[in-house]
Structures are given as C-alpha cells and as structure tokens.
Amino acid sequence: MEPIRTPSLEITDSDGNLRARISVDPDGRVALDLADALGTVRSRVSVGADGAAGVELRSDQGRITTLLSSGAGGGSSLELLDSEGTSRASLGTWQDGSTTLTVNDGSGSRRVALGAFPDGEAGLDLIDPNGVQRVAVSDRPAGPTGITVWDSAGVLRALLAHGPEPDRNSSVEFWDATGAYRAGFGHWPNGATGSELLGTEGLVRTRHGQRPDGSTTLDFWDSLGQYRLSVGEGPEGLSSDAAWPYPQPGSS
Numbered sequence: 091m092e093p094i095r096t097p098s099l100e101i102t103d104s105d106g107n108l109r110a111r112i113s114v115d116p117d118g119r120v121a122l123d124l125a126d127a128l129g130t131v132r133s134r135v136s137v138g139a140d141g142a143a144g145v146e147l148r149s150d151q152g153r154i155t156t157l158l159s160s161g162a163g164g165g166s167s168l169e170l171l172d173s174e175g176t177s178r179a180s181l182g183t184w185q186d187g188s189t190t191l192t193v194n195d196g197s198g199s200r201r202v203a204l205g206a207f208p209d210g211e212a213g214l215d216l217i218d219p220n221g222v223q224r225v226a227v228s229d230r231p232a233g234p235t236g237i238t239v240w241d242s243a244g245v246l247r248a249l250l251a252h253g254p255e256p257d258r259n260s261s262v263e264f265w266d267a268t269g270a271y272r273a274g275f276g277h278w279p280n281g282a283t284g285s286e287l288l289g290t291e292g293l294v295r296t297r298h299g300q301r302p303d304g305s306t307t308l309d310f311w312d313s314l315g316q317y318r319l320s321v322g323e324g325p326e327g328l329s330s331d332a333a334w335p336y337p338q339p340g341s342s
Contacts (some may be wrong), residue, residue: 103127126150138162138167149173163184172196195219218242244271255279266290289313 101110111123116131118139123131125202134146141162146154153175160166167182174298176198183189187208195201200336213228232329233254245267252260262277275285293315298308307322 097146230254241267 095213098111098113099111100108101327103109107125107127108129109125111125113119113123114120119136120134121134124133125131128150130148130150130152130235131182132148132150133143134148134262136146137143140250142160144157144159147156149155151173153171153173155171155173157171158167159169163185165182165184165336167180167184169178169180170178172178172189174196176192176196178196179191179193179314181191188205189201190205191283192200192201193202193205198221199217199221201217201219203217206212209319210231211229213226213230215223217227220242222240222242222244223261224242225287227236228238229235234249234251235253236249238246238247247264247267248265249261249263251258256279259279261274263277264272266272270290273286273289277283281302282299286298287296289295291313293311293313295311295313297307300306305322305324307320308318309317309322310319311317
C-alpha cells in the first residue's frame, strides 16, 4: 500500500466538521491539531524545524491555557495561563542546569520564584506587586544560609542567617529604613554570644552577652564611640562595674 503524501491532511466528523488536521508549515514545523465539535482547536502537538517540541491545550475560546515544551538544545518547561492568556505559573529545567518554578499574579508580574542552580544555590523569593523583592529564603554554598527581608522601598531590614564562617556563625540582625544596621543577636565563631544595639550614627551603644573568655557583661558606649561602662562577671567569677577592658566596638 502506497503512503499518502500531502502537506496537509484533514479529518472531519459525519457532519463534515473539521476535527483533526496534520500539516507542515512553510517554516518546517509539523503540527497535529485536534478540534471540538464546534471546530475550535483544543489541542496541538508540534515539532519545529529546529527539533523543539511542544504540546498546547486550549480553552473552548481557543486560547492557550497549558503549554508543555522541550527545547531543541535541552531543557523543558510547563507553563499555565489563565483565561485571559496571562502566564500564571511555569516550571522548567534549563540548559544551564537550573530548575525553577515561578508564580505570577493576574497582571503577569512574578510574585514567587523557587529554584535550584548549578552552583549549588537554592532559594525561594517573594516579590510584591511593584516588583520589589521582599523576602528571600536561600541556601548558598558560600553562605549565608537563611531568611532575608526587605521593605517596600527595597531596603534591607532583617536577616536570620547562619554563616558564612568565619564572619558569622548564626545571628538575627536588623536595619532601619535608611539601611543602617541597628541591632543584632547571635552566636559567633569565636565563641561569643550576645546582643548589640547601635545608634543612628552607626556606632555600637550597648552590648550584652558572653565574651570568648567566658565573662558575661553589659557594656555601654557613648555617641562618639567612647567605651563608658561595663557591668558583669569576669572569667574568674569576679563581679565588677568596670573591672576589665572591653574590645573596641566591632571587634570580637
């Protein structure tokens, strides 16, 4: 039996309505279209001249609602669209080795991004309607690993993190609306644990915690950075209101 050779083949139902079509476009893409009883194409399977393949699912209005594709050079993705044709979610693996999931709002703006990347980093980003990143949960090979929060102006305001060592062990840190570091609580690689408050001038004003030598203190500086007072218990168990020198602010 000789094969049928034609650039386009159409199949109709008993009433003559078009239900399926196989065709080759001028650009070399071959496609199979499947239509409902009203003649609206509801599904398309295609392979491009470059080898890229795709599957489209369409609404009863003929709009694409689901798109599954595989690129010619590698990578594949699944995209979901709403009834207005706006992309609302996509999941994909890409040629660079990354894998991502994104979720968009009704205007098509990205609001959530989740990904894993070739360098070992993985993260979750939350973005507000104005396109400003507000929250990041991340794990980075070189650190830090934790949660970062920005305000609506994009200014860093808070961080809960571990690493990277030797600069940080684990800490909670806060910034004001101008981006100035104002407060922190943490445990540091040198063994110190404690909290610190900074003034608007950016200088440490108060620290409370345990130093690496085992002493526990409450310390104060003035607005010029001058060390003024220490109350605590020394490493030998001695108590005092100013019995031993304290390192300069910013040192461990």
